[in-house]
Amino acid sequence: MNTLLPTTVVGSLPKPSWLALPETLWSPWKLDGDALLEGKQDALLIALHEQSRRGIDIVSDGEQTRQHFVTTFIEHLSGVDFEQRKTVRIRDRYDASVPTVVGAVRRERPVFVDDAKFLRAATDRPIKWTLPGPMTMVDTLYDDHYKSREKLAWEFATILNQEAKELAAAGVDIIQFDEPAFNVFLDEVKDWGVAALERAAEGLRAETAVHICYGYGIKANTDWKATLGSQWRQYEETFPLLQSSSIDIISLESQNSHVPMDLIELLRGKKVMLGAIDVASETIETPEEVADTLRKALQFVDADKLIPSSNCGMAPFPRDISLAKLSALSAGTNIVREELARSAPKVA
Numbered sequence: 001m002n003t004l005l006p007t008t009v010v011g012s013l014p015k016p017s018w019l020a021l022p023e024t025l026w027s028p029w030k031l032d033g034d035a036l037l038e039g040k041q042d043a044l045l046i047a048l049h050e051q052s053r054r055g056i057d058i059v060s061d062g063e064q065t066r067q068h069f070v071t072t073f074i075e076h077l078s079g080v081d082f083e084q085r086k087t088v089r090i091r092d093r094y095d096a097s098v099p100t101v102v103g104a105v106r107r108e109r110p111v112f113v114d115d116a117k118f119l120r121a122a123t124d125r126p127i128k129w130t131l132p133g134p135m136t137m138v139d140t141l142y143d144d145h146y147k148s149r150e151k152l153a154w155e156f157a158t159i160l161n162q163e164a165k166e167l168a169a170a171g172v173d174i175i176q177f178d179e180p181a182f183n184v185f186l187d188e189v190k191d192w193g194v195a196a197l198e199r200a201a202e203g204l205r206a207e208t209a210v211h212i213c214y215g216y217g218i219k220a221n222t223d224w225k226a227t228l229g230s231q232w233r234q235y236e237e238t239f240p241l242l243q244s245s246s247i248d249i250i251s252l253e254s255q256n257s258h259v260p261m262d263l264i265e266l267l268r269g270k271k272v273m274l275g276a277i278d279v280a281s282e283t284i285e286t287p288e289e290v291a292d293t294l295r296k297a298l299q300f301v302d303a304d305k306l307i308p309s310s311n312c313g314m315a316p317f318p319r320d321i322s323l324a325k326l327s328a329l330s331a332g333t334n335i336v337r338e339e340l341a342r343s344a345p346k347v348a
């Protein structure tokens, strides 16, 4: 990748209203059978087209083929009963009705590999694919079999590694594991979270990323954020562990959040995917605001290691808002690219 400050998005983009109910998490599909398959592929192509024409360099599927970033993956595993639902508190924050682990978990067949091949065939740009991280998967289920979050996480890590290897073989350039749970269960992150993540990312012929955020812009998350005080320092615990891990890229939230920018210094040497777009507010950032966030980050990360991005997925947004935010991200990045080009020493 030769582009300086390559832009990307964390993961999800809104789906077209003919495919799923807009502005809703876990939104039910409006199509079924072959029409659903075709509709998902069409939506993926639209998401790709919008990213490309709005200047996003590392493109994704916009998660158009999945209902939810965790449960759609779990649906493809055996050992999990979706009929037996339990209400549990997820991310220690809100109650959700989740399926139950009733036996040994196993990946019966590839989950996203066909979708990734479809995206690969549709673009020459670098592509990034998101998978849930082991801890976040454990935290989105009721476990009636392993009775140990750690044991179940290790099982999921093995399964994720199988899927990730096949995604890399399908031509995915960056495989990203979403671990919002890493901002909540700090002791578990130390005890086994990072180790399980590294197991999921082991031996991949692709770059690896981990995304850690304060969640989608839904009410349970904004209420939680209000309790975190004026400085959000959760990353201070996890970044040193990630800095010495095998993961290549760390994705974090920054725009309008109370994360002190200097915490990025703890990641020195790693690539940093920086959230310069707020997903909890429908106000479109100006290019200058985006540029300002990137300039601040550049005090703590080398320019060749900074990847401008969004804070989190944009699925809950109205479509026009999310698309305008993509444009703002690339316009703001262009401002900083030009500044860097001007200040670079001229080679005679």
Ligand SMILES: [Zn+2]
Residues within 6 Å of the ligand: 010, 180, 211, 212, 213, 214, 215, 216, 311, 312, 313
């Ligand atoms: Zn996120």
